[in-house]
Amino acid sequence: MAEIDDNLAQREAIEVDRSKGDFKYEENYAFDAGVGLTPATIDYIAKVKGEEEWIREFRQKSLKIFQDQPMPTHWATADLENIKFEDIRYYLSKGQKPVRTWEEVPDDVKQTFERLGIPESERKFLAGVEAQFDSEAVYSRMKEELEKLGVIFCGPTEGLRDHPEIFRKWFGKVIPAGDNKFAALNSAVFSGGSFIYIPKGVKVAQPLQAYFRINAENFGQFERTLIIADEGSEVTYMEGCTAPKFETATLHSAVVELVALKGAKIQYITVQNWSANVFNLVTKRGVAEEDAEVRWIDCNIGSRLTMKYPGVVLRGKRARGEVLSIALANDGQHQDTGAKMIHAADDTTSNIIAKSISVGEGRSTYRGLVHIPKTLANCRNNTECDALLINEHSRTDTYPAISVRGRKNSVQHEASVSKVSAEQIFYMMQRGLSEGEAMSLAVNGFVNDLVKEFPMEYSVELKRLIELQMEGSVG
Amino acid sequence: MPDSLVIKNLNASIGDRPILKDFSLTVPKGEVHAIMGPNGTGKSTLSKVLAGHPDYTVQSGEAFVDGEQIIGLEPDVIARAGLFLAFQYPSEIPGVTIANFIRAALVARQAKGAPFDAKAYYAELYAKMDALKMDRKFTSRFVNEGFSGGEKKRCEILQLMMLKPKYAVLDETDSGLDIDALRIVSEGVNAMRGPDAGFLVITHYQRLLDYIVPDRVHIMWDGRIVHSGGKELALELEEKGYDWVKKDLAKA
Ligand SMILES: Nc1ncnc2c1ncn2[C@@H]1O[C@H](COP(=O)(O)OP(=O)(O)OP(=O)(O)O)[C@@H](O)[C@H]1O
Ligand SMILES: [Mg+2]
Numbered sequence: 001m002a003e004i005d006d007n008l009a010q011r012e013a014i015e016v017d018r019s020k021g022d023f024k025y026e027e028n029y030a031f032d033a034g035v036g037l038t039p040a041t042i043d044y045i046a047k048v049k050g051e052e053e054w055i056r057e058f059r060q061k062s063l064k065i066f067q068d069q070p071m072p073t074h075w076a077t078a079d080l081e082n083i084k085f086e087d088i089r090y091y092l093s094k095g096q097k098p099v100r101t102w103e104e105v106p107d108d109v110k111q112t113f114e115r116l117g118i119p120e121s122e123r124k125f126l127a128g129v130e131a132q133f134d135s136e137a138v139y140s141r142m143k144e145e146l147e148k149l150g151v152i153f154c155g156p157t158e159g160l161r162d163h164p165e166i167f168r169k170w171f172g173k174v175i176p177a178g179d180n181k182f183a184a185l186n187s188a189v190f191s192g193g194s195f196i197y198i199p200k201g202v203k204v205a206q207p208l209q210a211y212f213r214i215n216a217e218n219f220g221q222f223e224r225t226l227i228i229a230d231e232g233s234e235v236t237y238m239e240g241c242t243a244p245k246f247e248t249a250t251l252h253s254a255v256v257e258l259v260a261l262k263g264a265k266i267q268y269i270t271v272q273n274w275s276a277n278v279f280n281l282v283t284k285r286g287v288a289e290e291d292a293e294v295r296w297i298d299c300n301i302g303s304r305l306t307m308k309y310p311g312v313v314l315r316g317k318r319a320r321g322e323v324l325s326i327a328l329a330n331d332g333q334h335q336d337t338g339a340k341m342i343h344a345a346d347d348t349t350s351n352i353i354a355k356s357i358s359v360g361e362g363r364s365t366y367r368g369l370v371h372i373p374k375t376l377a378n379c380r381n382n383t384e385c386d387a388l389l390i391n392e393h394s395r396t397d398t399y400p401a402i403s404v405r406g407r408k409n410s411v412q413h414e415a416s417v418s419k420v421s422a423e424q425i426f427y428m429m430q431r432g433l434s435e436g437e438a439m440s441l442a443v444n445g446f447v448n449d450l451v452k453e454f455p456m457e458y459s460v461e462l463k464r465l466i467e468l469q470m471e472g473s474v475g
Numbered sequence: 476m477p478d479s480l481v482i483k484n485l486n487a488s489i490g491d492r493p494i495l496k497d498f499s500l501t502v503p504k505g506e507v508h509a510i511m512g513p514n515g516t517g518k519s520t521l522s523k524v525l526a527g528h529p530d531y532t533v534q535s536g537e538a539f540v541d542g543e544q545i546i547g548l549e550p551d552v553i554a555r556a557g558l559f560l561a562f563q564y565p566s567e568i569p570g571v572t573i574a575n576f577i578r579a580a581l582v583a584r585q586a587k588g589a590p591f592d593a594k595a596y597y598a599e600l601y602a603k604m605d606a607l608k609m610d611r612k613f614t615s616r617f618v619n620e621g622f623s624g625g626e627k628k629r630c631e632i633l634q635l636m637m638l639k640p641k642y643a644v645l646d647e648t649d650s651g652l653d654i655d656a657l658r659i660v661s662e663g664v665n666a667m668r669g670p671d672a673g674f675l676v677i678t679h680y681q682r683l684l685d686y687i688v689p690d691r692v693h694i695m696w697d698g699r700i701v702h703s704g705g706k707e708l709a710l711e712l713e714e715k716g717y718d719w720v721k722k723d724l725a726k727a
Contacts, residue, residue: 442568
């Protein structure tokens with residue numbers, strides 16, 4: 001309707017407002033675990049963090065699992081073989097980010113900041129020029145508000161140290177170290193991330209932004225996040241920002257565990273734009289108890305290889321799980337993404353909508369898993385995966401694994417592959433749009449119905465990000 | 476000629492097959508010219524070559540929009556120079572609403588970063604849709620997706636009216652239109668006639684020219700104009716058919 005278009009018009013006018021922070025130059029009280037990964041590295045991290053013995057043991061055990069498990073190249077891509085684990089620094093604390101000068105930052109990165117309207121004060125931090133972005137002030141204001149509600153919002157070290165009665169019970173339970181090789185790696189060396197607890201019945205109106213919290217600490221390559229929403233509570237968590245993270249670190253491996261207790265709702269939103277050298281290997285899973293809801297909104301742009309399949313274990317009756325995902329693979333990139341829905345109680349419903357865009361030589365893969373055992377009744381799943389190819393060199397694959405047993409359950413699966421044709425581009429260009437504008441309009445049209453589900457500022461950022469990607473892809 | 480659409484000795488081919496053969500034509504601003512000609516004679520090809528379609532190769536010749544040479548330019552540059560093409564077969568753009576599409580086309584004509592007056596835009600869009608008797612619901616439909624043949628043509632004319640080009644090529648806009656729609660669409664085009672716009676109307680039928688009365692009529696045959704005259708030429712053609720043109724050509 002006309003109102004919708006007016007809405008869109010208004011949306012476009014909204015500028016993304018991130019509170020600005022000042023920079024501070026950190027004294028060099030650095031800790032550095034050196035390169036490579038051995039039991040000594042683990043002991044070092046545990047010691048620096050002042051962790052209790054059980055955490056150190058958990059890390060050591062995880063390291064063993066990591067080392068014993070083979071690379072999942074038998075089902076994923078052989079590109080994983082190119083990760084040089086022995087060259088990676090597994091722990092860098094404050095002040096130890098590689099320092100470069102603003103002059104050394106590539107022009108295209110600078111231009112991207114310009115175009116995205118990133119505040120001047122944040123550009124240097126995001127470009128890896130500034131050692132530390134001090135958003136402490138923003139964070140502590142936010143924290144104060146939350147404390148009034150009884151919400152805990154801290155890092156893993158603090159969380160496990162100060163609130164073991166809350167976090168220890170679930171830590172490493174939704175995603176055990178042995179879940180997969182990269183979950184094991186994260187469990188061994190995790191550092192940074194968010195630990196959140198929402199008390200019973202508390203509905204947090206404002207989304208919690210990882211942006212400030214994690215910056216206040218340090219950008220973790222091995223972030224660990226655990227969110228527990230107690231009975232009847234509600235929370236939205238936002239991770240990442242659309243600025244390209246220009247980093248020398250090439251391996252990012254996070255673990256995110258969500259626990260929605262009876263009647264609780266968790267919405268977890270990610271918009272990430274990695275630079276083209278990054279391996280982004282992330283494990284995300286939520287547990288939804290009776291009448292609870294877990295919803296993942298996941299947008300992956302950039303990176304060399306992203307492997308990410310957010311999942312929900314529907315453990316209580318009438319629990320709901322949802323994954324809405326968008327992946328954009330440009331030249332030389334591979335987005336291997338998908339979703340997992342494990343139904344483990346009657347009357348549970350799950351919904352997966354995955355859209356992927358492959359540009360140039362880009363490649364996107366969808367891997368889905370829906371499991372409904374025959375002992376259950378009245379379970380429903382809807383899966384929709386759509387791929388858009390921008391030209392004939394791009395590639396898409398779909399691997400939906402659906403195991404649904406029992407006659408009382410239903411599953412609906414739709415998949416489509418479409419192309420932006422030369423005729424469509426010509427038609428749009430005949431109206432005065434440049435080739436890049438035409439392509440980004442087509443891509444935005446393709447993701448449009450899904451993006452409508454996103455919070456407004458994220459949909460605006462995403463739209464701008466797509467425009468940038470498409471402009472860059474025109475020769 | 477600064478105030479004309481000028482096409483000079485254009486030779487163009489698809490693959491190694493020549494379609495336009497030394498095609499020349501001038502449409503002065505303020506005039507409506509009609510091109511008629513049998514199927515496959517190269518009318519749509521002419522419109523696409525002018526619009527800069529990448530599938531066609533231009534061997535020689537030139538075309539000017541108010542003195543600006545357009546052959547060899549990118550399609551979007553040609554469009555912004557002031558040439559609009561109402562397609563015989565418009566493309567569908569899934570997920571992109573008409574309102575957003577036309578808006579993007581208008582924004583592309585503005586200086587970078589200039590503010591867009593959304594309120595004025597919608598007021599104008601609705602007024603033009605009312606004039607074309609298009610339901611306002613169409614603003615949120617996706618460009619041409621699932622449109623009937625007639626709806627597509629109306630949507631082309633809506634875009635024409637919103638973008639206000641210097642010259643418009645209308646490729647068989649009448650095909651697929653019912654009698655009422657034909658009159659409504661023609662009224663839309665007539666409303667745009669004036670000293671600032673020139674039109675090249677491609678059609679097979681006199682009935683369109685009953686509504687959009689042309690200043691000149693040209694008959695195209697095998698890639699070039701073989702006959703030109705006033706509006707009565709179309710009537711003559713309707714009466715006698717193309718055989719007459721063929722005999723005429725044989726004589727020459
Ligand atoms: N992309 C193409 N590939 C192959 N042949 C083409 C292509 N485009 C046009 N042609 C051929 O060029 C010739 C001219 O086609 P064009 O569409 O210009 O004719 P037209 O005069 O518009 O015909 P009609 O009155 O049927 O619309 C036809 O023989 C057509 O088959
Ligand atoms: Mg034609």
